[in-house]
Each structure stands twice: as C-alpha cells, then as structure tokens.
Amino acid sequence: MNIDPGALERWDKEHFWHPFTQMKVYREEENLIFEKGEGVYLWDINGKKYIDAISSLWCNVHGHNHPKLNRAIEEQLKKVAHTTTLGSSNVPAILLAKKLTEIAPQGLTKVFYSEDGAEAVEIALKMAYHYWRNRGEERRVFITLSEAYHGDTIGAVSVGGIDLFHGTYRDLLFETIRLPSPYLYCKKEFGELSQTCLADLVMRLQELLRARRDVVAVVLESGIQAAAGMLPYPKGFTKEVRELTRKHEVLLILDEVATGFGRTGTMFYCEQEGVTPDFMCLGKGLTGGYLPLAVTMTTDEVFEAFLGEFGEAKHFYHGHTYTGNNLACSVALANLEVFEEEETLEKLKAKIELLTERLKEFRDLEHVGDVRQLGFMAGIELVKDKKRGEPFPYGERAGFRVARRCWERGVFMRPLGDVMVLMMPLVISEEDMNRVIDVLFESIKLM
Numbered sequence: 001m002n003i004d005p006g007a008l009e010r011w012d013k014e015h016f017w018h019p020f021t022q023m024k025v026y027r028e029e030e031n032l033i034f035e036k037g038e039g040v041y042l043w044d045i046n047g048k049k050y051i052d053a054i055s056s057l058w059c060n061v062h063g064h065n066h067p068k069l070n071r072a073i074e075e076q077l078k079k080v081a082h083t084t085t086l087g088s089s090n091v092p093a094i095l096l097a098k099k100l101t102e103i104a105p106q107g108l109t110k111v112f113y114s115e116d117g118a119e120a121v122e123i124a125l126k127m128a129y130h131y132w133r134n135r136g137e138e139r140r141v142f143i144t145l146s147e148a149y150h151g152d153t154i155g156a157v158s159v160g161g162i163d164l165f166h167g168t169y170r171d172l173l174f175e176t177i178r179l180p181s182p183y184l185y186c187k188k189e190f191g192e193l194s195q196t197c198l199a200d201l202v203m204r205l206q207e208l209l210r211a212r213r214d215v216v217a218v219v220l221e222s223g224i225q226a227a228a229g230m231l232p233y234p235k236g237f238t239k240e241v242r243e244l245t246r247k248h249e250v251l252l253i254l255d256e257v258a259t260g261f262g263r264t265g266t267m268f269y270c271e272q273e274g275v276t277p278d279f280m281c282l283g284k285g286l287t288g289g290y291l292p293l294a295v296t297m298t299t300d301e302v303f304e305a306f307l308g309e310f311g312e313a314k315h316f317y318h319g320h321t322y323t324g325n326n327l328a329c330s331v332a333l334a335n336l337e338v339f340e341e342e343e344t345l346e347k348l349k350a351k352i353e354l355l356t357e358r359l360k361e362f363r364d365l366e367h368v369g370d371v372r373q374l375g376f377m378a379g380i381e382l383v384k385d386k387k388r389g390e391p392f393p394y395g396e397r398a399g400f401r402v403a404r405r406c407w408e409r410g411v412f413m414r415p416l417g418d419v420m421v422l423m424m425p426l427v428i429s430e431e432d433m434n435r436v437i438d439v440l441f442e443s444i445k446l447m
C-alpha cells in the first residue's frame, strides 16, 4: 500500500497527539515519519536514510529488522499471538522467566511481567508496600532522588524528581523523601565527582534510615539518572545504598529500564557494583526494541510474603490484559540468544573505549558545558556561556536545533532538553559510530 507522503503528514498533524511533544510547534514544523529500518538505519517516507543514534528511544539493541528476532515473532505467530496469564500460563513466558533468573544477579528468582518501564516500577512500588503489610507492618514512605525518572504513570511520577515533568501533578502524588541527585550534588567539572560529598550524601541517607521506621524502600535508577540528562552516580554509591538498606531492613528497588541489556557494558549495571537489589525493573531493551514488554524481578523472600491460603487474601491483586504476552516474550528470548550468538557484550568493549576517546573532543567546543558517560550511554550538555555555566533559555530549544541539523545530515537524534544524547544500538559498527559523532560534533560547532 503506497500512501502519498503529503497525506500522511497532514493526517499525522490532524489526528495524532504525540508523547512529550508541544503539538502547536509540532504542527508548524516538518517532522520525521519513519517507514522502514534495517540494522542501525531508518528510512523516512521520502526515502531519506538516517542512522538511529538513539536506538529508537533507547530500546533497540541488535538493529532493526534482525532476521532472528523477526523469525521468533513469525514462528510464535503461527502458534498463537496472545493467551492470558491470569491464573494460566504460556510457553514463551515460562521460558523467558527461567532465562531471566539465570542471567540476573543471583537471588532475583521471580519474574512479574508488564508492558512498559513505568509499569515495571509501579509494580515494584506496590509489591514493596504490600510486602510490609503482609508482614504486619504499616510502612508508607519511599526514599527517592531529586532528578529521578521512573516513567509517567502516577506511582512512577510520585517517585520521580524532574519538576518540569512531574511538578504539575504534585497534588495527586504520594509522599516521598527526596535526597539530592548525586551527580548534581557532587559535580566538580567535566564528569568529575567529589568523593567527600559522596560520603556526605551517604551519611544523610544513613541518618534518615536511622530516624524513620516507616520507610518502604529506597528507589533508584541504576547507575545513572538517564532522563535527567545522563547524570551518572559516583562509583560505589549503589553499593553503599545497598549496604545501608540491608542494615536498616529497608527494601531497595533498582530501575534498570534504561541501563539493562548491555547499555553500560555489562548485562545489568548493578553487576558492576556487585549488588543484588530486592527489586530490579527492566523494560526498553528487553525485546531488543521490538515489542512492549517489561518485568519486575524480585527475591524468594518478597515472593514468600505473599503466600497463604486463598481465604487469607494475601496475593498480589495486580495484572494487565497483556501480562506475559506470547509474541513479546518470544522475541525477548531471541534477543537474549542473540547476545550470546553475536557476542554483543564482548564486541561492545572496544566501542565503549572509542566513545570515551571521541567524547574528549567535545570538551573544547564553545557551547559544551559538560560531557558525561556511563558505558555506551553518553550526554553532551549545551550551554550558552561556558565560563559562567549559563544555560540557553528553555524556549530557545538549543538541543532540538542541533538535533535537527543532525537529521539533515542523516543522523536521527532526540535530545533531553539541551543535553545531546548518544544511545546507539549496541550492534553499531565503529564506522557508523564515527559518522554519528562527526555529525554531532559539526552540528554543535555550527551553533
């Protein structure tokens, strides 16, 4: 079916309300409408080719239109697309649950399915709260971080800390205690963090945990506050939080939705800190960027608190129509197999080094105020005045203007405000990486 590109553009503006988008501005501009993909490349409806430098919002792993991933869906489709898991089961969901517990940090033995990262967090919050109730304790407060992002449903927003996104809904949200963002609190310059201030932050958490008996859980993004503009934690922060939460018998929820599936160089970031949380939330890369699927993984200890006779009504009353969808689980299984077959993580090491090397070039650019990296995730912060660290006014959309220049040169970018994000599919070649980085460098230089 060939539809006239002009008609598509018109209908898009007339009927499609886009997420995180000022529609007045969107409707005044020319936008990208993608039609097909292959490997790290995307083509728009006018036939123009782009490198997908943000992995289609951080979820694509092994490239678009991957033969093995396609086949997994086609094979499953011949059997059945969806069967409910509310009290019954299906083959790919069982196999995937088993596989995930094999590759996750030891102790995470239980898998609860949902569709998106926000739901995975929402489920962890409800489970953690419910866990204490089933144990006969009334706890109600969560400890979170300023600048946190865990998704856009009300529970996930409650534990979020980005005022621009979350401030509007304040009256609808439940209570949390917010500690400062470790990166912003401890930042010196260009990715360097002060260690004394880290100790100070950990001390504040310790005092809180000592003083309060009503804390349900500490909720953290794992390794980096990605949506806030790629703000990494100091090394060791997560480990300290894990030790403190254990000591004070508080649960730890780690949100690996952005960092999971290789983005930081290991399958999950928490491996790098030698940490097993009580809950690990996964989404984005779980299906290699193919279908919406998320999971909340937890421990035997949490699981067992929900066991009882039917009449005791201790069970977790939560589920979604598509929980454990057969097609999504099939492609997630294939995604994990491709990690092994293509040695994705082994090959990524050299690419992370290349990224580290090439990011150094950006520091000298007039409008670059900071450069941050964790593994294969990077953020380049644009500023109006470098010496004074003065940002561009919000309405100027400096980041977006740079992104548009990249589009013109065949690189698909989407910034976080004025932070240019590099989140390339793990499968990208060094040649394409260099192309993306060259284009971004030139586009910032031209500001």
Ligand SMILES: *Cc1c(COP(=O)(O)O)cnc(C)c1O
Pocket (backbone or CB within 6 Å): 115, 116, 117, 118, 119, 121, 149, 150, 151, 152, 221, 226, 227, 255, 256, 257, 258, 259, 283, 284
């Ligand atoms: C993207 C993201 C989410 C939300 O996931 P959705 O699938 O968009 O709901 C949650 N947490 C983190 C860390 C994320 O990056």
